[in-house]
Amino acid sequence: MKDAFGTPQTLLVLGGTSEIGLATARRLVARRTRTVWLAGRPSPALDSAAAGLRELGADVRTVVFDALNPSGHEEALGKVFAEGDIDMVLLAFGVLGDQAHDEARPLDAVRVAQTNYTGAVSSGLICAGALQAQGHGSLVVLSSVAGERARRANFIYGSSKAGLDTFTQGLGDALHGTGVHVMVVRPGFVRSRMTAGLVEAPLATTPDQVAQAIEKGLRRRSETVWVPGVLRVVMSALRHVPRPLFRRLPV
Template identity: 75%
Template sequence: MMDSSRLPRSLLVLGGTSEIALATARRLIARRTRTVWLAGRPSSALEEAAAHLRRLGAEVHTVAFDALDPESHEAALGKVFAEGTVDMVLLAFGITGHQAYDERDPSSAVRVVRTNYAGAVSAGLVCAAALQGQGHGSLVVLSSVAGERARRSDFLYGSSKAGLDAFAQGLGDALHGTGAHVMVVRPGFVRTRRTAGLDAPFATTPEEVATAVELGLRRRSETVWVPGTLRLVMSALRHLPRPLFRRLPL
């Protein structure tokens, strides 16, 4: 049960090998989280992540979960909630795809959309219903600034995140007053192993995202930008006339 700090004692991570998710789990374990479920496809990476968090003092369980198999979500996630109260769900799975390749291969493009949007809608609804049934708990959704306005260089990924963001915002409105809470986190470019060798303005790290998540939970925020300056930057880009927007090297 969360106390006045609004930080969770129990955490369910959907996307249990995500670097951002694991940085967040580490930070919350250092505060007061004692039980963690890492949900993802069974793999050595998932087991290694669980072992790492156990060394930090948490009781950690792994859960078989596949974003691309929505028919299994209710049963797989229902087992977690049946074991006890879940104070926070972190929806952290997603794939960036490869824009140039995916444009030429619609099946690959659809996989990006099914994972980032359809899979998240399915898992998000299952968890939201469980949190509402408890009468408390937070669903934290990792969105992206890429969803604010689709760019030529990654409009497939951006459109999937735009859908996810709109879904999560609407879900938050639907749950308002039930005790359950939705917080949407919009990071910019995050430096991870997957993005090694790449960079972008306003780049951030998994640890900085984790810090922002903690602060957002304490404030019971509904939307969190990482870094915060991106709120103004993306507002300007979102309202830029299309002819001017097309001239930008984005």
């Protein structure tokens, strides 16, 4: 259960090597989170992530999880919830892809969509059902401002995040009143391994700043979190720009 300050005592990170996921885990462990599950494909990076959190005093466990293998999600996540209640699930996996490459190779584009959307639908529903069965908990889903309006530069990635964002909002409505809190997080450009080498967009942020916003959103039981907050206004304006003009914008 969450403590008196609203901090989850148990955390499950789907995408156990995610920089945002681990930054969030570190912040929560520094408060009162004691048990952390890292779900991901076995790798030295996953082992290293677990070791780093153990050094901070957390009881860290790993579970084999692959977003591209939905048929295995129920078994993998069932193992986690069978060990006890989970106060917070952070869905943090995703891939950016390479727009130019993926346009020319549709199967690679499908892989982006399957990871970011199909895998999230599968694991999100399983975790939501488990949280509802225990009667409490938060499901936090990392979306992106890229899903707010399709852009020529990254419409494959953006469309997958748009689907994820809509799914999460609908899931939150479906779970309203059940004791389960659903929160969608919409960061802008995040300086991370995934964006290394890309031209940095305005209002860029960091994994630590996103983690801080997630923590604040948990305390407030927010349903939507923008990082940075000013993006709420920026994207509201961009959504209403006429399409012929939008095509000419350097976004």
